[in-house]
Amino acid sequence: MTTLPRQVPPAAGATPGPELVQLLTPEGERVDHPDHAVDLGAEQLRGLYRDMVLTRRFDGEAIALQRQGELGLWPSLLGQEAAQVGSARALRDDDYAFPSYREHGVAWCRGVDPLNLLGMFRGVNHGGWDPTSNNFHLYTLVIGAHVPHATGYAMGLAKDGADAAAVAYFGDGATSQGDVAEAFNFAAVFDAPVVFFCQNNQWAISEPNEKQTRVPIYRRAAGFGFPGVRVDGNDVLAVLAVTQTALERARSGNGPTLIEAYTYRMGAHTTSDDASRYRLDAEREEWEAKDPIARLKTYLSAEGFADDAFYAEVETASDALARRVREGVRSMPDPQPMAIFDNAHADGHALVDEERAQFAAYQASFAGSQEGAA
Structure with missing residues:
Protein backbone atom coordinates (compact mmCIF):
# COMPACT_ATOMS: atom_id res chain seq x y z
CA MET A 1 0.00 0.00 0.00
CA THR A 2 1.38 3.38 -1.02
CA THR A 3 1.11 6.17 1.56
CA LEU A 4 0.81 9.61 0.05
CA PRO A 5 2.54 12.57 1.72
CA ARG A 6 0.47 15.15 3.55
CA GLN A 7 -0.63 17.96 1.24
CA VAL A 8 0.85 21.01 2.92
CA PRO A 9 1.19 24.62 1.78
CA PRO A 10 4.51 26.45 1.82
CA ALA A 11 6.08 26.84 5.24
CA ALA A 12 5.78 30.15 7.03
CA GLY A 13 7.85 32.72 5.17
CA ALA A 14 8.18 30.70 1.98
CA THR A 15 6.99 32.00 -1.38
CA PRO A 16 3.64 30.40 -2.22
CA GLY A 17 3.40 28.37 -5.40
CA PRO A 18 0.83 28.84 -8.15
CA GLU A 19 -1.62 26.53 -6.36
CA LEU A 20 -2.04 28.82 -3.35
CA VAL A 21 -3.47 32.30 -3.76
CA GLN A 22 -1.95 34.57 -1.13
CA LEU A 23 -2.01 38.35 -0.68
CA LEU A 24 -0.79 38.59 2.90
CA THR A 25 2.10 36.42 4.10
CA PRO A 26 2.17 34.87 7.59
CA GLU A 27 4.62 37.65 8.52
CA GLY A 28 2.03 40.27 7.57
CA GLU A 29 3.70 41.39 4.33
CA ARG A 30 1.50 42.42 1.40
CA VAL A 31 2.16 40.53 -1.85
CA ASP A 32 0.53 40.57 -5.27
CA HIS A 33 -1.12 37.79 -7.22
CA PRO A 34 -1.54 37.92 -11.03
CA ASP A 35 -5.15 36.76 -11.03
CA HIS A 36 -6.58 38.08 -7.78
CA ALA A 37 -6.45 41.52 -6.23
CA VAL A 38 -8.35 43.49 -3.63
CA ASP A 39 -8.26 47.22 -2.95
CA LEU A 40 -9.45 48.09 0.54
CA GLY A 41 -9.22 51.27 2.54
CA SER A 331 -30.48 33.63 31.63
CA MET A 332 -31.96 31.41 28.94
CA PRO A 333 -34.78 29.17 30.16
CA ASP A 334 -34.27 25.44 30.19
CA PRO A 335 -35.88 23.85 27.13
CA GLN A 336 -39.26 22.24 27.63
CA PRO A 337 -38.86 18.49 26.96
CA MET A 338 -42.16 18.13 25.09
CA ALA A 339 -41.42 21.08 22.79
CA ILE A 340 -39.28 18.85 20.59
CA PHE A 341 -42.47 17.50 19.01
CA ASP A 342 -43.90 20.94 18.21
CA ASN A 343 -43.86 22.00 14.55
CA ALA A 344 -42.46 18.66 13.37
CA HIS A 345 -45.39 18.56 10.92
CA ALA A 346 -47.69 21.44 10.05
CA ASP A 347 -50.88 19.38 10.33
CA GLY A 348 -49.83 16.72 12.81
CA HIS A 349 -48.66 13.18 12.17
CA ALA A 350 -49.77 9.85 13.64
CA LEU A 351 -46.24 8.63 14.32
CA VAL A 352 -45.24 11.90 15.99
CA ASP A 353 -48.40 11.77 18.12
CA GLU A 354 -47.50 8.23 19.18
CA GLU A 355 -43.94 9.21 20.04
CA ARG A 356 -45.18 12.26 21.96
CA ALA A 357 -47.46 10.07 24.08
CA GLN A 358 -44.68 7.58 24.75
CA PHE A 359 -42.26 10.31 25.79
CA ALA A 360 -44.91 11.95 28.01
CA ALA A 361 -45.42 8.62 29.77
CA TYR A 362 -41.68 8.24 30.18
CA GLN A 363 -41.42 11.71 31.74
CA ALA A 364 -44.37 10.97 34.02
CA SER A 365 -42.67 7.83 35.30
CA PHE A 366 -39.92 9.95 36.81
CA ALA A 367 -42.42 12.21 38.55
CA GLY A 368 -44.10 9.15 40.09
CA SER A 369 -40.79 7.77 41.31
CA GLN A 370 -39.92 11.06 42.98
CA GLU A 371 -43.30 11.24 44.72
CA GLY A 372 -42.90 7.66 45.94
CA ALA A 373 -39.43 8.37 47.26
CA ALA A 374 -40.72 11.39 49.13
Whole structure:
Protein backbone atom coordinates (compact mmCIF):
# COMPACT_ATOMS: atom_id res chain seq x y z
CA MET A 1 0.00 0.00 0.00
CA THR A 2 1.38 3.38 -1.02
CA THR A 3 1.11 6.17 1.56
CA LEU A 4 0.81 9.61 0.05
CA PRO A 5 2.54 12.57 1.72
CA ARG A 6 0.47 15.15 3.55
CA GLN A 7 -0.63 17.96 1.24
CA VAL A 8 0.85 21.01 2.92
CA PRO A 9 1.19 24.62 1.78
CA PRO A 10 4.51 26.45 1.82
CA ALA A 11 6.08 26.84 5.24
CA ALA A 12 5.78 30.15 7.03
CA GLY A 13 7.85 32.72 5.17
CA ALA A 14 8.18 30.70 1.98
CA THR A 15 6.99 32.00 -1.38
CA PRO A 16 3.64 30.40 -2.22
CA GLY A 17 3.40 28.37 -5.40
CA PRO A 18 0.83 28.84 -8.15
CA GLU A 19 -1.62 26.53 -6.36
CA LEU A 20 -2.04 28.82 -3.35
CA VAL A 21 -3.47 32.30 -3.76
CA GLN A 22 -1.95 34.57 -1.13
CA LEU A 23 -2.01 38.35 -0.68
CA LEU A 24 -0.79 38.59 2.90
CA THR A 25 2.10 36.42 4.10
CA PRO A 26 2.17 34.87 7.59
CA GLU A 27 4.62 37.65 8.52
CA GLY A 28 2.03 40.27 7.57
CA GLU A 29 3.70 41.39 4.33
CA ARG A 30 1.50 42.42 1.40
CA VAL A 31 2.16 40.53 -1.85
CA ASP A 32 0.53 40.57 -5.27
CA HIS A 33 -1.12 37.79 -7.22
CA PRO A 34 -1.54 37.92 -11.03
CA ASP A 35 -5.15 36.76 -11.03
CA HIS A 36 -6.58 38.08 -7.78
CA ALA A 37 -6.45 41.52 -6.23
CA VAL A 38 -8.35 43.49 -3.63
CA ASP A 39 -8.26 47.22 -2.95
CA LEU A 40 -9.45 48.09 0.54
CA GLY A 41 -9.22 51.27 2.54
CA ALA A 42 -7.98 51.51 6.11
CA GLU A 43 -11.51 51.46 7.54
CA GLN A 44 -12.40 48.29 5.65
CA LEU A 45 -9.21 46.58 6.77
CA ARG A 46 -9.89 47.52 10.37
CA GLY A 47 -13.40 46.12 9.95
CA LEU A 48 -12.03 42.74 8.89
CA TYR A 49 -9.75 42.71 11.92
CA ARG A 50 -12.63 43.61 14.24
CA ASP A 51 -14.82 40.87 12.76
CA MET A 52 -12.18 38.21 13.29
CA VAL A 53 -11.33 39.28 16.85
CA LEU A 54 -14.96 39.42 17.97
CA THR A 55 -15.74 36.11 16.30
CA ARG A 56 -12.80 34.44 18.03
CA ARG A 57 -13.82 35.87 21.40
CA PHE A 58 -17.41 34.73 21.01
CA ASP A 59 -16.19 31.28 19.99
CA GLY A 60 -13.93 31.07 23.03
CA GLU A 61 -16.76 32.01 25.36
CA ALA A 62 -18.93 29.31 23.82
CA ILE A 63 -16.26 26.70 24.56
CA ALA A 64 -16.06 27.87 28.19
CA LEU A 65 -19.84 27.81 28.55
CA GLN A 66 -19.99 24.25 27.26
CA ARG A 67 -17.31 23.18 29.72
CA GLN A 68 -19.40 24.76 32.48
CA GLY A 69 -22.44 22.71 31.49
CA GLU A 70 -24.38 25.57 29.88
CA LEU A 71 -24.27 24.13 26.34
CA GLY A 72 -24.66 20.57 25.15
CA LEU A 73 -21.97 20.83 22.49
CA TRP A 74 -19.89 23.39 20.61
CA PRO A 75 -17.92 23.14 17.33
CA SER A 76 -15.11 25.70 17.50
CA LEU A 77 -13.92 27.71 14.50
CA LEU A 78 -10.59 28.67 16.09
CA GLY A 79 -8.07 29.27 13.29
CA GLN A 80 -10.68 29.56 10.55
CA GLU A 81 -11.68 33.18 11.15
CA ALA A 82 -10.10 34.54 7.96
CA ALA A 83 -11.76 31.93 5.76
CA GLN A 84 -15.17 32.75 7.17
CA VAL A 85 -14.96 36.52 7.56
CA GLY A 86 -13.18 37.07 4.24
CA SER A 87 -15.73 35.06 2.28
CA ALA A 88 -18.73 36.46 4.13
CA ARG A 89 -17.68 40.05 3.55
CA ALA A 90 -17.53 39.31 -0.19
CA LEU A 91 -21.27 38.54 -0.18
CA ARG A 92 -23.92 41.04 -1.13
CA ASP A 93 -27.12 41.35 0.88
CA ASP A 94 -29.10 39.54 -1.83
CA ASP A 95 -26.69 36.60 -1.98
CA TYR A 96 -27.71 33.56 0.06
CA ALA A 97 -25.40 31.56 2.34
CA PHE A 98 -25.90 27.91 3.24
CA PRO A 99 -23.72 27.05 6.28
CA SER A 100 -22.90 23.73 7.85
CA TYR A 101 -22.47 23.95 11.65
CA ARG A 102 -19.16 25.76 12.22
CA GLU A 103 -19.80 28.98 10.29
CA HIS A 104 -20.04 31.26 13.32
CA GLY A 105 -17.95 33.94 11.59
CA VAL A 106 -20.24 33.92 8.56
CA ALA A 107 -23.25 34.15 10.87
CA TRP A 108 -21.66 37.15 12.58
CA CYS A 109 -21.08 38.94 9.28
CA ARG A 110 -24.66 38.20 8.18
CA GLY A 111 -26.03 39.82 11.31
CA VAL A 112 -27.12 36.73 13.23
CA ASP A 113 -27.08 37.32 16.99
CA PRO A 114 -24.55 34.94 18.61
CA LEU A 115 -27.12 34.14 21.30
CA ASN A 116 -29.30 32.53 18.64
CA LEU A 117 -26.45 30.17 17.78
CA LEU A 118 -25.84 29.39 21.43
CA GLY A 119 -29.54 28.84 22.04
CA MET A 120 -29.49 26.11 19.43
CA PHE A 121 -26.58 24.30 21.09
CA ARG A 122 -28.30 24.75 24.46
CA GLY A 123 -31.45 23.14 23.09
CA VAL A 124 -33.61 26.23 23.62
CA ASN A 125 -34.32 26.82 19.92
CA HIS A 126 -33.88 25.16 16.56
CA GLY A 127 -31.77 27.97 15.15
CA GLY A 128 -33.65 30.98 16.36
CA TRP A 129 -33.34 33.19 13.31
CA ASP A 130 -35.40 33.74 10.20
CA PRO A 131 -33.20 32.65 7.26
CA THR A 132 -34.97 35.06 4.91
CA SER A 133 -34.23 38.09 7.08
CA ASN A 134 -30.49 38.00 6.36
CA ASN A 135 -30.19 35.34 3.63
CA PHE A 136 -28.38 33.01 6.00
CA HIS A 137 -29.83 29.52 6.20
CA LEU A 138 -30.14 27.55 9.41
CA TYR A 139 -27.20 25.38 10.40
CA THR A 140 -27.08 21.88 8.89
CA LEU A 141 -25.55 19.16 11.04
CA VAL A 142 -25.88 16.38 8.45
CA ILE A 143 -22.55 16.41 6.61
CA GLY A 144 -22.89 17.72 3.05
CA ALA A 145 -26.70 17.55 2.96
CA HIS A 146 -27.12 21.30 2.46
CA VAL A 147 -24.85 21.53 -0.60
CA PRO A 148 -27.55 20.27 -3.02
CA HIS A 149 -29.94 22.72 -1.36
CA ALA A 150 -27.59 25.58 -2.21
CA THR A 151 -27.35 24.35 -5.79
CA GLY A 152 -31.12 24.08 -6.10
CA TYR A 153 -31.58 27.56 -4.68
CA ALA A 154 -29.00 28.89 -7.15
CA MET A 155 -30.80 27.19 -10.04
CA GLY A 156 -33.96 28.94 -8.88
CA LEU A 157 -32.16 32.28 -8.87
CA ALA A 158 -31.12 31.69 -12.46
CA LYS A 159 -34.64 30.77 -13.55
CA ASP A 160 -35.99 33.89 -11.85
CA GLY A 161 -33.41 36.04 -13.60
CA ALA A 162 -32.08 37.31 -10.27
CA ASP A 163 -28.72 39.04 -10.14
CA ALA A 164 -27.53 37.12 -7.07
CA ALA A 165 -25.63 34.00 -6.10
CA ALA A 166 -25.59 31.30 -3.45
CA VAL A 167 -22.62 30.02 -1.48
CA ALA A 168 -22.38 26.64 0.22
CA TYR A 169 -19.96 26.22 3.13
CA PHE A 170 -18.62 22.77 3.98
CA GLY A 171 -15.49 21.08 5.24
CA ASP A 172 -12.99 18.76 3.65
CA GLY A 173 -14.76 15.73 5.11
CA ALA A 174 -17.98 16.64 3.32
CA THR A 175 -16.27 16.27 -0.06
CA SER A 176 -16.39 12.50 0.52
CA GLN A 177 -20.19 12.60 0.60
CA GLY A 178 -22.23 11.72 -2.46
CA ASP A 179 -24.50 14.72 -1.89
CA VAL A 180 -21.61 17.05 -2.62
CA ALA A 181 -20.65 15.30 -5.85
CA GLU A 182 -24.27 15.38 -7.01
CA ALA A 183 -24.46 19.10 -6.23
CA PHE A 184 -21.28 19.71 -8.23
CA ASN A 185 -22.71 17.91 -11.23
CA PHE A 186 -26.09 19.67 -11.18
CA ALA A 187 -24.41 23.05 -10.73
CA ALA A 188 -22.06 22.43 -13.66
CA VAL A 189 -24.72 21.12 -16.04
CA PHE A 190 -27.13 23.95 -15.32
CA ASP A 191 -24.54 26.74 -14.86
CA ALA A 192 -25.98 27.43 -11.43
CA PRO A 193 -24.80 30.70 -9.82
CA VAL A 194 -23.29 29.01 -6.77
CA VAL A 195 -19.91 29.13 -5.06
CA PHE A 196 -18.79 25.98 -3.29
CA PHE A 197 -16.64 27.10 -0.36
CA CYS A 198 -14.68 24.27 1.21
CA GLN A 199 -12.84 25.06 4.42
CA ASN A 200 -10.11 22.46 4.31
CA ASN A 201 -9.03 22.46 7.94
CA GLN A 202 -6.97 19.27 7.44
CA TRP A 203 -9.06 16.98 9.62
CA ALA A 204 -12.47 15.37 9.08
CA ILE A 205 -12.91 14.74 12.79
CA SER A 206 -9.93 12.37 13.24
CA GLU A 207 -9.23 11.54 9.59
CA PRO A 208 -6.43 13.52 7.89
CA ASN A 209 -6.54 14.71 4.29
CA GLU A 210 -4.51 11.85 2.86
CA LYS A 211 -7.20 9.41 3.98
CA GLN A 212 -9.87 11.44 2.20
CA THR A 213 -8.44 12.37 -1.19
CA ARG A 214 -5.54 11.59 -3.52
CA VAL A 215 -5.50 15.06 -5.09
CA PRO A 216 -5.97 18.58 -3.72
CA ILE A 217 -9.66 19.21 -3.19
CA TYR A 218 -9.91 22.20 -5.51
CA ARG A 219 -8.84 20.04 -8.47
CA ARG A 220 -12.04 18.02 -8.22
CA ALA A 221 -13.90 20.88 -9.87
CA ALA A 222 -12.18 20.18 -13.21
CA GLY A 223 -13.79 16.76 -13.38
CA PHE A 224 -17.21 18.38 -13.27
CA GLY A 225 -16.38 21.11 -15.76
CA PHE A 226 -15.94 24.24 -13.68
CA PRO A 227 -12.95 26.05 -12.15
CA GLY A 228 -11.43 25.41 -8.76
CA VAL A 229 -8.98 27.52 -6.80
CA ARG A 230 -6.97 26.99 -3.63
CA VAL A 231 -6.54 30.04 -1.41
CA ASP A 232 -4.57 30.59 1.76
CA GLY A 233 -7.46 30.24 4.20
CA ASN A 234 -5.57 32.15 6.90
CA ASP A 235 -5.21 35.20 4.63
CA VAL A 236 -8.39 37.24 4.95
CA LEU A 237 -7.47 39.48 2.01
CA ALA A 238 -6.85 36.59 -0.38
CA VAL A 239 -10.06 34.86 0.70
CA LEU A 240 -12.02 38.05 0.12
CA ALA A 241 -10.49 38.56 -3.33
CA VAL A 242 -11.00 34.97 -4.49
CA THR A 243 -14.59 34.85 -3.23
CA GLN A 244 -15.44 38.15 -4.90
CA THR A 245 -14.15 36.81 -8.21
CA ALA A 246 -16.13 33.59 -7.86
CA LEU A 247 -19.33 35.42 -6.92
CA GLU A 248 -19.01 37.83 -9.82
CA ARG A 249 -18.51 34.89 -12.16
CA ALA A 250 -21.61 33.20 -10.79
CA ARG A 251 -23.78 36.31 -10.98
CA SER A 252 -22.68 36.85 -14.59
CA GLY A 253 -24.11 33.51 -15.65
CA ASN A 254 -20.79 31.68 -15.96
CA GLY A 255 -21.58 28.95 -13.46
CA PRO A 256 -20.05 27.62 -10.27
CA THR A 257 -16.60 27.77 -8.72
CA LEU A 258 -15.04 25.56 -6.08
CA ILE A 259 -12.91 27.43 -3.54
CA GLU A 260 -10.65 25.41 -1.28
CA ALA A 261 -9.67 27.60 1.66
CA TYR A 262 -6.54 25.89 2.97
CA THR A 263 -6.61 26.46 6.71
CA TYR A 264 -6.36 24.58 9.99
CA ARG A 265 -8.69 23.64 12.81
CA MET A 266 -6.73 24.82 15.83
CA GLY A 267 -9.05 23.23 18.34
CA ALA A 268 -10.92 19.96 18.59
CA HIS A 269 -13.60 18.93 16.12
CA THR A 270 -16.19 19.67 18.82
CA THR A 271 -16.08 19.87 22.60
CA SER A 272 -16.75 16.10 22.69
CA ASP A 273 -13.51 15.43 20.79
CA ASP A 274 -9.93 15.06 22.04
CA ALA A 275 -7.68 16.12 19.17
CA SER A 276 -4.53 15.17 21.07
CA ARG A 277 -5.35 11.51 20.44
CA TYR A 278 -4.82 11.75 16.69
CA ARG A 279 -2.57 14.70 15.88
CA LEU A 280 0.75 16.09 17.10
CA ASP A 281 1.28 19.32 19.04
CA ALA A 282 4.03 20.23 16.56
CA GLU A 283 1.47 20.39 13.77
CA ARG A 284 -0.64 22.90 15.65
CA GLU A 285 2.43 24.93 16.58
CA GLU A 286 3.39 25.18 12.92
CA TRP A 287 -0.02 26.60 12.07
CA GLU A 288 -0.01 28.99 15.03
CA ALA A 289 2.75 30.84 13.17
CA LYS A 290 0.22 31.45 10.37
CA ASP A 291 -2.50 32.85 12.65
CA PRO A 292 -4.97 34.90 10.55
CA ILE A 293 -5.55 37.62 13.14
CA ALA A 294 -1.89 38.12 14.03
CA ARG A 295 -0.82 38.55 10.41
CA LEU A 296 -3.49 41.17 9.68
CA LYS A 297 -2.61 43.05 12.88
CA THR A 298 1.04 43.12 11.83
CA TYR A 299 0.07 44.53 8.44
CA LEU A 300 -2.26 47.15 9.91
CA SER A 301 0.39 48.37 12.33
CA ALA A 302 3.20 48.39 9.81
CA GLU A 303 1.18 50.43 7.32
CA GLY A 304 -0.13 52.84 9.94
CA PHE A 305 -3.74 51.77 9.38
CA ALA A 306 -4.33 51.08 13.08
CA ASP A 307 -2.86 52.20 16.39
CA ASP A 308 -2.99 51.18 20.04
CA ALA A 309 -6.19 53.12 20.58
CA PHE A 310 -7.94 51.09 17.89
CA TYR A 311 -6.76 47.76 19.30
CA ALA A 312 -7.86 48.83 22.78
CA GLU A 313 -11.28 49.75 21.44
CA VAL A 314 -11.63 46.34 19.79
CA GLU A 315 -10.59 44.66 23.02
CA THR A 316 -13.23 46.62 24.92
CA ALA A 317 -15.86 45.60 22.40
CA SER A 318 -14.65 42.01 22.71
CA ASP A 319 -15.05 42.08 26.49
CA ALA A 320 -18.54 43.54 26.17
CA LEU A 321 -19.56 40.82 23.71
CA ALA A 322 -18.21 38.12 26.03
CA ARG A 323 -20.22 39.49 28.96
CA ARG A 324 -23.38 39.67 26.87
CA VAL A 325 -22.90 36.11 25.68
CA ARG A 326 -22.29 34.75 29.18
CA GLU A 327 -25.19 36.60 30.75
CA GLY A 328 -27.50 35.84 27.86
CA VAL A 329 -26.86 32.10 27.90
CA ARG A 330 -27.16 31.78 31.66
CA SER A 331 -30.48 33.63 31.63
CA MET A 332 -31.96 31.41 28.94
CA PRO A 333 -34.78 29.17 30.16
CA ASP A 334 -34.27 25.44 30.19
CA PRO A 335 -35.88 23.85 27.13
CA GLN A 336 -39.26 22.24 27.63
CA PRO A 337 -38.86 18.49 26.96
CA MET A 338 -42.16 18.13 25.09
CA ALA A 339 -41.42 21.08 22.79
CA ILE A 340 -39.28 18.85 20.59
CA PHE A 341 -42.47 17.50 19.01
CA ASP A 342 -43.90 20.94 18.21
CA ASN A 343 -43.86 22.00 14.55
CA ALA A 344 -42.46 18.66 13.37
CA HIS A 345 -45.39 18.56 10.92
CA ALA A 346 -47.69 21.44 10.05
CA ASP A 347 -50.88 19.38 10.33
CA GLY A 348 -49.83 16.72 12.81
CA HIS A 349 -48.66 13.18 12.17
CA ALA A 350 -49.77 9.85 13.64
CA LEU A 351 -46.24 8.63 14.32
CA VAL A 352 -45.24 11.90 15.99
CA ASP A 353 -48.40 11.77 18.12
CA GLU A 354 -47.50 8.23 19.18
CA GLU A 355 -43.94 9.21 20.04
CA ARG A 356 -45.18 12.26 21.96
CA ALA A 357 -47.46 10.07 24.08
CA GLN A 358 -44.68 7.58 24.75
CA PHE A 359 -42.26 10.31 25.79
CA ALA A 360 -44.91 11.95 28.01
CA ALA A 361 -45.42 8.62 29.77
CA TYR A 362 -41.68 8.24 30.18
CA GLN A 363 -41.42 11.71 31.74
CA ALA A 364 -44.37 10.97 34.02
CA SER A 365 -42.67 7.83 35.30
CA PHE A 366 -39.92 9.95 36.81
CA ALA A 367 -42.42 12.21 38.55
CA GLY A 368 -44.10 9.15 40.09
CA SER A 369 -40.79 7.77 41.31
CA GLN A 370 -39.92 11.06 42.98
CA GLU A 371 -43.30 11.24 44.72
CA GLY A 372 -42.90 7.66 45.94
CA ALA A 373 -39.43 8.37 47.26
CA ALA A 374 -40.72 11.39 49.13
